[in-house]
Amino acid sequence: MRLLSFRSGDRESFGVVVDGGVIDAGRRMPAAAGTLKAAIAGKRIAELADSVAVAGADPDHALDEIEFLPTIPDPGKIICIGVNYGNRNEEYRDGSTAPRYPSVFMRTPDSIVGHEQPIERPPESEQLDYEGEIVLVIGKPGRRIPKESAWDHVAGVTLMNEGSVRDWLRHAKFNVTQGKNFARSGSLGPWLVTADEISALGNLHLTTRVNGELRQDDTTANLIFPFDYLIAYLSTFMTLQPGDVIATGTPTGAGARFDPPKYLRAGDVVEVDVAGIGTLRNRVIDEIVDPNG
Secondary structure, three states: OEEEEEEEOOEEEEEEEEOOEEEEHHHHOOHHHOOHHHHHHOOOHHHHHHOHHHHOOOOOEEHHHOEEOOOOOOOOOEEEEEOOEHHHHHHOOOOOOOOOOOEEEEEOHHHEEOOOOOEEEOOOOOOEEOOEEEEEEEOOOEOOOOHHHHHHHEEEEEEEEOOEEHHHHOOOOOOOHHHHOOOOOEEEEEEEEEHHHHOOOOOOEEEEEEOOEEEEEEEHHHEOOOHHHHHHHHHHHOOEOOOOEEEOOOOOOOHHHOOOOOOOOOOOEEEEEEOOOEEEEEEEEEOOOOOOO
16 A cells, blocks of 8 residues: 655645545544554554545545655654665775664754655755665554564655765764755655555665666665664664654765766756655755845
């Protein structure tokens, strides 16, 4: 099942994707489950799948009539993993061996937009870059989760363009927070594919294209730290909550690694694709700065 968050007119909701449209599940469920995060936390996803009201309904909106919101517009945590594909570690050419533990950093919700929404290139830098990633959405809370039960805590999977402003990543000695959190510099979507469907897919094949040119191409077979390890590791020091999202790392091929670098420019279109999940697509625009603040 595919679930998304969207805006229609002045109303935000979530829904089930069917036949090129979306059924407004938020309107059909009690107010307590008016968002996808609330539905996940309330264990209402199975109810959606079995609901006669949903299964028998015609779409309320065509997909081209809605504004896509980030899959989870209101995550408690956006947790990001760096350098998590084997060949990505080699890409740094620093002679280092594979890391013993994951590199972890956080993003803020306002740094992310939805599918088909513009990503903004800030005026402070010429180095906005793309990073296609597979994202886990937590469905059940947990602390110190064993690897063998990690998938029980996953509601589903979505995609991210984990947009990065490269020169701002190097402003500090030990962190990358500044370059990872420019407003509207990344995206999350187009929708969540529930865990039962993902578990049947096996290795996931991730590609990123810019203006149709293939830039990133890898599979989850090459992850240094697999999904179950990440959930076990992260839940050691934090409680994972429903609606938390974990971006699991990007393959080799980001724009910074070309010679010369291929940073994003206004008008570029970035597409992150995984077979069985979908395609997250965003056009890049230059941020319009209000001189009056």
